[in-house]
Amino acid sequence: MRKQSCEFQTDFLTEAGTLNVNKDYFAFAELDDFACYVIADGLDSDEDNESAEMVVHHIFEAFMEKPTMSRRKLKSYLMNAHKLLKEASRNVRLKVSLTMLVTDYSKIIWLVAGNSRLYHFRKGIFNFRSKDQSIAQMLLNSRKITEAQINSHEERNNLNNYLGKLNMFKPYISRNYELKDGDVMLLCTAGFWENMFDYEINNAVHSLNEPMELIDNLEEMLLERQNEVVNNYTIAAIFAKKVFPENKLFNTQFKETLKKFAVVVLPMILIGLIVMFVNRKINDVKQRELAKIQAVKKRELAKLSAKKNEEQHEKKGDQLVAEGEFAAALNEYKAAREAAELLKDTAKMDSNKQKYEITKMINDADGYFSSKAYERAMNGYLDAKVKAAAFPEYDKKELLKKLAKTRDYIKVIEIAREGENALARKEYTTAQACFREALRIAKSVYFEEMKAELENKLNDTDSRQTEQAKEDHLFKGKLLESRGDELVQQKRFDDAISSYNKAKMVYQELKMSDSILNINTKIKAAQEERDKKFLWIFPNN
């Protein structure tokens, strides 16, 4: 409720001048804590749109919803109004020059876009005025014209900024300005000030104490000139007879001390912070550098040890290979390869890999050999031989020996198998020859297992052969015996007896006493029959 503790008086006047329409617009609101005054001058010739009124309404809508002294917010109100105006430009480009004054009854802040003006008077004397955004003001700023010339200068209405501008809209926003009791503020459009000298306005303000009186006086001065053309003009006077008393202690002494304190301490804190920050940054950088160096060292060391490792493993592997310890060598080569991988030494990686493979082949082949898979063993040895040609670490002679041994073993097995086949066909001599050959080779390569087996087989063959011979003989004897029987039937006793005798010889050879006795009986019987026959021929003998 700041308004109750102060006294503000406001009055205004807006006229079309000699023109048929008035495109100026003024509005103000004095709320409990804030007051806002907006003066606007429509610059376009659009007959359908009251551009100034539209803009002012839009600003007031925003301000009434959220009254504020925040520069940022006030600027956003203005920017939104500008956007609205741009969007509302349908036929012609809508343009508005505008000045906005906001107060919390102890300070003021003002925003300018274009050449509507705020005049400020203190103790009845001109204090300052807002700067226009026009070419004339630019000329004044660069001291090409004087303050007295600007009001009537031909470029006064040539604006470089206004609401509705197509691009690069940039309003001016003042800092807070403290009010004092008795301050007078005058808002006016170009239609008014272009016909006046600033000193004339000053004189009027100096002599008059009521806003309405002042405005009437100013209008009179304007019309007295009897200009043929008078543009739309608007004047608003705000008399701050008593401003809101802020807490003086806080406002003056305390504020001053605070200011001094801040001036001294804040930079110190700032510098301290900067120093701390910089220090930390430097430390960070240093530590990062150190960490980097350590990481590099570590990597180097790891590399070195890996290299050493690799060399050791490879050497050990080679040694083991030379000793024929292939299974152990495998592990060494594997380790060497892993070390080479760490080193990213592709050449070493490759060589170790190949060595590993060769060693594995030999090792596997040895395994096959001992598990009697000689064919696979031989293939393994052959592959290993081809691969190992490029590596001097491998004893080629040893490998060849192994290969020869395996081949001989295979040969022994093959010949033995042939012998078996012959045996099955009862070709005992062939079988014997095979077994003997196999045995010879087995003996030469110390194939002990096969050697014993072959010897057994040979013996077996021999015995089976003699048996067979016996059987054959017996069969012959039996055949002769049965032939003798047949001849007896045919009464060819002599022939029968000779056949029986032959059979008897066979039985005697085979020492078959039963058969001999039997045949003897048969011979005797045959002889008796033969004799009977002769009796029949020669009955008297």
Added chain:
Amino acid sequence: MLKNFVNSVKSIINRPEVLIGYAQILGKRKEQEDSFATFNNDFGVLGVLADGMGGYSNGKMASSTVVNAFVSEFAKIGNPESLEDFFINTANLSYSKVCEKGKGIQTGTTLVSVIIHDKNLYWTSIGDSAILLFSNGELINLNKKHIFQAILEKEYVMGNITKEEMINNPKKKRLTSFLGYDGFRDIDICKKPIQMRRGDKVIICSDGVYNSLTEIELETVLIRNNPPMKTTAEIMEMIETKNLPDQDNATIVILEKR
């Protein structure tokens, strides 16, 4: 090779100071009564446009007479002391020629003419054709239209008529000044030359253009910053797509300062 290079350098050096674009359409009228011309000599560049009236071939006669008079006077311009005199003298000359040729027939024409000399733009206007300046993204109307509305507005301010009477007067678009049988009452001439910057465009057009297009529509085409010839073509295309039932003759000339 070297010749080509020299030629290209020459062409860059001799690049025209002013680029010109123009376009014209008949609209829904039977006759084309607009005339225009541009002319380039050592002194500068002239653009002139006239919107004739009077029906049948009289309008065309009046407008082409004025345009021809301006071109032939500008061709022998030499070094004049003031362009204001040139404008007034040539306007008077063309007025008498129109009267002579018209032989008492009620005919007349508007006139807008611009001259770009060095960096300065000079202009003159009689009637309701328009001179616009497009500078830094802003479209600025340079001339006042000599129509009855202006008088009505004065009457209203004086209190002689009411606002309604002013707004509803059917004759408010009537010309109050033109080059023709009645003598011209008013001529607008620029008080001071306008300094043109690189890329600024001056546009002269008949009412067939600005009555059919809004300022914003013109602006949207101009802001694309195409060469003048393309810009004028685009503007005419825009008018034609609108296909207004009472489309007047429309003519536009654009001079762009390089």
